[in-house]
Amino acid sequence: MFSPSEIADLEKKYSKYYMKKVLKLFSIIFLSILIALPVGYYILIYNNTTNKKQDKKIINKNKNEIIKPKVLILPKKLYNTVLTKESNETNTTKKIKTSTLHEINKSDKNMSVNKIVQIETIKKKKEENTSNLSFHIEPSNDLSYKTSTRSLLKLNFSYSNEKNTPTKIAKVEEKNDTIKEVKLPIQKVSQKKKPRIKIEMQDIDSVRYLKDKFQNTHNIIFALMLCEEYYSQKNYRESLNWSMIANDIDNQSERSWIWFAKSKYRLGKPNDAKMALKAYLKSNESETIKSLLKKIENGSLDD
Amino acid sequence: MSKNEYIGLKNVFVDGGVFDYINLDKSSAAYEKLTQAIDKPLKLILFFGKPGTGKTFLLQKIYNDFKKKKNIIFFPRPFFNEIEFLKALYFETFKEISPEFSGYDQFLSTVIEKLELSKKHKAITVLIDESQLYPNELIEKIRLLADSRKFKFLFTVHKTDDEDILAKDYFQTRIWETIELENSSYNEVKTYIEKKLIFHNKFEYLSLFKEKHFKLVMKLTQGNLRTINKLLFKLFEILEYYDVSSPSKINPRSLNTKFLIMAGISQGMINV
Ligand SMILES: Nc1ncnc2c1ncn2[C@@H]1O[C@H](COP(=O)(O)OP(=O)(O)OP(=O)(O)O)[C@@H](O)[C@H]1O
Ligand SMILES: [Mg+2]
Secondary structure: OOOHHHHHHHHHHHHHHHHHHHHHHHHHHHHHHHHHHHHHHHHHHHHHHHOOOOOOOOHHHOOOEEEEEEEEEOOHHHHHHHHHHHHOOOHHHHHHHHHHHHHHHHHHOOOOOOEEEEEEEEEOOOOOOOOOOOOOEOOOOOOOOOOOOOOOOEOOOOOOOOOOOHHHHHHHHHHHHHHHHHHHHHHHHOOOOOOOOOOOOOOOOHHHHHHHHHHHHOOHHHHHHHHHHHHHOOOHHHHHHHHHHHHHHOOOOHHHHHHHHHHHHHOOOHHHHHHHHHHHHHHOOOHHHHHHHHHHHOOOOOO | OOHHHHHHHHHHOOOOOOOOOOOOHHHHHHHHHHHHHHHOOOOEEEEEEOOOOOHHHHHHHHHHHHOOOOOEEEEOOOOOOHHHHHHHHHHHHHOOOOOOOOOHHHHHHHHHHHHHHOOOOOOEEEEEOOHHHOOHHHHHHHHHHHHOOOEEEEEEEEOEOOEOHHHOHHHHHHOOEEEEEOOOOHHHHHHHHHHHHHHOOOHHHHHHOOHHHHHHHHHHHOOOHHHHHHHHHHHHHHHHHHHHHOHHHOEOOEOOHHHHHHHHHHOOOOOO
8 A cells, every 4th residue: 555655745746737637717718818818809999880779688699700609518506607607707708698698597597507608709701790609518528617718708618517416307308498499589689690509419317327237238237236226325225126027037146235224124124234234244144234134123223 | 636546547558567468459350460471371470569569468369269169279488499498399289298399300209109199180380579680590499399280389479679570581481371460549548548447446546547548658659558557547646645745736537638748657658
């Protein structure tokens, strides 16, 4: 095993590595702001002189630009933080976003849908008189939260949910609804042409995934993983059910006994749990089972 | 989680600890090619790849699978001396202690006679690992042995970046079939780690590794299986340390990328 000094050294090196990364990120952000500021300033001036009478909110009418917002699914908590981040952006950036983001935010307030808005403004040739809008809903498995290239002209956020619980499936419908609601403000924004709305959805639910896997392989591992999944969702009936399926496949599987006992205990049947564990201990030696039994006996099971 | 669990996890990734062969796309493909090559009337086969890609494991697998059905011999360790090599070959061929040989010629005549007597007409396959360590003279002798058609040899060689083994003339003139084993792809790396954990009954930890971790492992190791073993061994050694000294810093249900980076740093895969 490592010695404390070796770990301390590694920790130090890790901090150094981390600092370097953060510095790099900051310099990229700083540079892009440096570039973005004069460009943004120029655009503002240009807008003020040419479109004085135009509503400030309808910025994407600007002849030079096309705005493509992208909606991505993301855990609820993060959605909020992202939105607050959005509102902390510089004034110039805000102007572009308010037109779309604000409405989405409003219509979305009561929704439990988790989203992130990605806005990309791409410079285009002057011949284009209208703007195109498109929405994408795409789950992604990328867990890293990237904010590397942020500037007035290009805003990029991406995030995704790590684990989907069945409750989230139900929300798929809501997502659809939200998209419809989102649709309206956008039409307002670009009154002349209908926006092109593209919705792509794939929701990977871990329980369903595990069940499929189990169906195809009949491997005990997936039954045990389902126990764990359900147990962590406090669905003790299902975790009990799957522990029995797992036990059916291999009655020597220690984990299947553990999930059985834990689920029984949580369902208010500590005696069943104890009996099962004792039965297992009759023909097997296991410290884990013994300590679980002890915890159940004195009611100190806490996970 | 008790201290033992991380030690157990660490030991899953001890390099070459147990023979826990896993079917990966590339290893299966190489397995097919090698077994086909062995069946063809070839005298010499060259099997090569970077260190740590799984050549020895594959040879072991082929040996295990065919030792009952075929005349097959496996030399996992190199020989540096001709007489020793010949005596070992004699022992493996006839399963009896070899007499003393003055040299190659005497060996060959004795062996041919004995094989004819025992009516063994098919060539005996000899799997030679670590061929790059054999002295050149010995390789020459082995080539001559192959010419007798009593033996066919599969040379396994590791190819380092600065040495092109295929360019060596003794391989250029004689080798008739070459088979290469490359580093693993991203998906193979994923399968490798998952199946290792499953093989060693650590399925509770399957969910420890998420996409971002696999990506980082791939980036740090370039898909080299031995390098992956080293990285993950260190990772669990680090976790073992924290589990003992400051358990609050680790979460047994999810893996903090920090520890993987620390493991990479300690193995020189990341320079700071
Ligand atoms: N198919 C496989 N299944 C499981 N583990 C494997 C497999 N192939 C390789 N490994 C792992 O990778 C490690 C390195 O593989 P191996 O020793 O076979 O490499 P090698 O190509 O022979 O390297 P070298 O050229 O240095 O001799 C092994 O110890 C083993 O843990
Ligand atoms: Mg080897």
